[in-house]
Amino acid sequence: MPVAPLKLSPLDARHRSLGAKLTEFGGWDMPLQYSSVLDEHHACRSSAVMFDVSHLGTLRVHGAGAFAALQSTLSNDLERIAIGRAQYTHLLDADDGHVVDDIIVWWLDDEEFFVMPNASNTDRVAEALGISSPPSDAGATKVRSQDITAGRALIAVQGPAARSFVKLVHPALADVGRFRVASVIWNGHNLLVAGTGYTGEDGIEIHVPQEAAEALWDALSDVGIAPAGLGARDTLRLEAGLPLHGHDLGPGITPLHAGLQWVVGWNKTAFRGRDALLALKERGADRQLIGLTIEGRQPPRAESEIVVDGNVVGVVSSGNFSPILGHGIALAFVDRDVAERGGAIEYSISVRSKLLPARRVAFPFVAASPPR
Amino acid sequence: MDFPNELRYSPDHEWIRVDGSIATIGITDFAQDALGDVVYVAPAEVGDAVAVGASVAEVESTKSVSEIYAPVSGTICERNELLDTQPELLNQQPYGDGWILKIEVANVADLDPLMSAESYQTLVM
Known part of the structure; x- marks a missing residue:
């Protein structure tokens, strides 16, 4: 069977000339890192970075x-x-x-x-x-859709200094509030800008027509915003306790399992999966997503088992080293009776036959930095 | 990438510095670059006897975990304790402060199959 060639971002040539390490992600050839995942992670928490997230669909x-x-x-x-x-x-x-x-x-x-x-x-x-x-x-539906993914790039600028930087490219970019969307004309190009992101930090995401993507990337770079890759995006979202589809969301996982009840419009009369979700709400989800931290630096990894009182009670869905905290953190699904049990519970994460003592914590593991 | 001439190299991307009967082991510049940011290193215990090919350390980066294999047989006589708190030394100084452990070599013939810098460079570049 022929293998489909990887899709390339409109910014692909920029990534290659920057010497990025590329990785396959969702059928796209995307930057994993430019210099170092840790450096890019810290730059996002302390200043601002930009990610090419053109692999998201529009x-x-x-x-x-x-x-x-x-x-x-x-x-x-x-x-x-x-x-x-x-x-x-x-x-x-x-x-x-x-x-x-x-x-x-x-x-x-x-x-x-x-x-x-x-x-x-x-x-x-x-x-x-x-x-x-x-x-x-x-x-009578009168609705059309177009997949416009290929005609645009999507650039996420994230970090406490994101607005200070993008202001230097165009003041209107900095004025788009949290979860607001606005149209901004930049150098004759129509940008769509949203106050969204996936790092836990303040920032914006910019939808830019393909033909202007490199010019905008260069303009953002010229005002001092360093690029960051998907490696840092993953460690950042994990510290922020944000779920990743395919790990913390997916088959067998409803919004109720993932603690995302707020994503459900319970008052709506219809949405896909409503009946199943209402029935589940009635009887309660059998597993619940919790946050765990370990004392040492060893990164817990997805699929590692969670052990309480000698019994396997769950599994890590996402885990890594937290660059900000300096120790391992994990999102894990555990049995409801464990998740709901009061008092101190001694958790362990089983990593290659070693049991790492873990402690349950609320996420986000790391709070957003104050804007600067 | 840098591959110092005075070192020997294994096909598993370790370097070996031989000083009398002591072999110091680390990972090559090529290996640290492929691993990415190292965040955790767990060497075996001092005093452990190891055979060629035995796992003597785990190295974890933000993206994966890798085993380090003994390129020579002998007894582990020192581990680099700096790595407990500064595993990034593997990236920053792979041939210097980023060394992982030292083995008291039991059989010097184990060194024979190891590669020169030139051969290793041909293998990886």
Whole structure:
């Protein structure tokens, strides 16, 4: 069977000339790191960095039926936001309510939305919305969708100094508030900018037409923003306690398992997976996502077992070394009776036949830095 | 990348500095670059007897875990305690303060198959 060639970001040539180490991610050839994951991580927490996140999908969903299509399919409630805002939401499985994908929706105009799934899920999400390509406005739904991923780059600028830096490129970039979305004209190019990110820090994400992507990247670089790769993005999101689809979200994991009840619009009469989720809410999820820290530096790894009183009670879904805390941290799913038990519990994480003593903590493991 | 001439090299990307009967072991510049940021190193205990090919240390980076194998047989006589708190020395000074452990060599013939800098460079570059 022929292997599909990896997709390349519009910024691919920039990454190569910077000497980035590239890695396959969701079918894309993306930067893992430029210099060092640890240096890039610290730069994001103390100053600001930029990530090329063009591998995320962008579906443009528009037409008179766009609102209804999203509202009746995705888990979160669009009535909680308004035009010019962004929302984190899930696409759930119709039968068991597991998280098929986690998605950011940008509400751009009355009848226009950008729906941004994870790289490998774009087609699945379009299909679930019932608006798969080729565009159709069959019947009364009057909704169209286009996969516009290939025509744009997406650059995330993140860190406590992100706004101070982007202000030097264009003041309007710095004015886009948390979870707001705005259109900004830069050098004759129409950018769409959202106050979102995946690092736990303040920052913005910029949707830039392909033809202007390199110029914008260069402009951001010229004002002093260093690039960071997906390696640092992963350690940053883990410290922030943000779930990663494929690890902390996916088959067998509903929003209730992951502690993401707030992503569910319980008052809505319909969304995909609603019945399954309501039934699960009634009987309670059998496992719950918790945060664990260990004293030493050894990174807990996904699939390591969690042991309490000699019994295996769960499994690590994401784990690594926390560069800020200087020790190992993990997100783990544990049995409900353990998660709900009061008092001090002695946890251990089994790593290659060694038991590392662990302590349960609330996440985020690391709080956002104050803006500067 | 740097591959000092005075060192010997294993196909598992370790370097070996021989000083009398003591072999100091570390990982090569190529290996540290491939691993990425090292965040944790767990060498075997001093006094452990090891055969060629035995695992003598675990090295973990932000992205993966790797085993370090004994390139010679003998007894571990020293471990680099600096690495307990500064594992990044493996990246910063792979041939200097980033050494991992020292082995009292039991059989000098173990050194024979090890590569010169030139051969190792041909292997990896």
